[in-house]
Amino acid sequence: MQYIWEVVLAAEKNGIREADLQYEVPEVRSPYLEVSFYDLNTQTVEQTAVEVNPFYRFFDIFSGVLDINQKEYGKTKEIFVDAVFHYLALTDLRMGMSRKDYYFKFLVEELESGQFGRKAKAAIQLFSSYEKKYIVLALMDVISSRNYREIFKWLFQEIYQDSIIYKSMDCANELYIYVGSAETQEERKRVQFLLDTFLPIGVRTEVFYQEHFGILEVEETMILDKVLLI
Structure with missing residues (x-):
């Protein structure tokens, strides 16, 4: 140095x-x-x-x-x-530093200091530095583009590599989210923070953790004892 x-x-x-x-x-x-x-x-x-x-x-x-x-x-x-x-x-x-670097720095500080609320302050501590980077980048993209769903999908799959997000065939405002990790209290808080922060009001979600739900005509999702029925 x-x-x-x-x-x-x-x-x-x-x-x-x-x-x-x-x-x-x-x-x-x-x-x-x-x-x-x-x-x-x-x-x-x-x-x-x-x-x-x-x-x-x-x-x-x-x-x-x-x-x-x-x-x-x-x-x-x-x-x-x-x-x-x-x-x-x-x-x-x-x-x-570029302007984007400044925004990134300030958003991280605001999240960690509680300016987004006490729940957000507590939740952001559950993410690694690597994950916080993606969260703040996603926030910046939402502010500039308002493309909530695509940004949420991108962010969620960056944090949960095995996750899959499905849109309901019957209701445009309903999402089925397979996390692909064990359900713990910490994971529930992390997932809820992402849902609350990046999805607009009115979007309904069903969240599944380690066990995938069954999809008709998709054989690998219909294995007995390893599937949830919805």
Whole structure:
């Protein structure tokens, strides 16, 4: 890793927030790197202290403050360096983010902070980071296209790889959903969150978990003891 934005991304992968990082200027530092690690090839961040070279890219900002001939105000300088590097790190990240990246970041934060309601806040914690990514992408697509059903079908099958979604032959607003996983309290909450969030009011659903329902003239769905009748 060579730049502070790389450190931030690596830290977040390891569960360390950018706000928890502590940027420090070591007495001995490489003039060719912005960040210093004992192992120059490391790709992980496991501690909050990050040694930085403030002159690598930001000489104009720090040259006056960190003049080696000025020894006083040591603690104040440490606080200044840390505060400014937090700002610079976030600026680095934002410069590389598209509008879609911004929306993605804010939607995740809003879901996790409860701005979509307490039930949504509790439910979103049941999904992995990988699954949250698809949920937020689907939300963004719904907002822009309003194509609820197709987006719901795509999202559900991304999260539940063995799932199958059928539309009723008798009622256009009725869906039969085979999840393809064991029915547990957690799975029921996850599925209900997806139904409540992505399907419009008026769409009725029947949800089946591990056991598929029987479909006439489809032989593999009509095996005795492994089929539900509807």
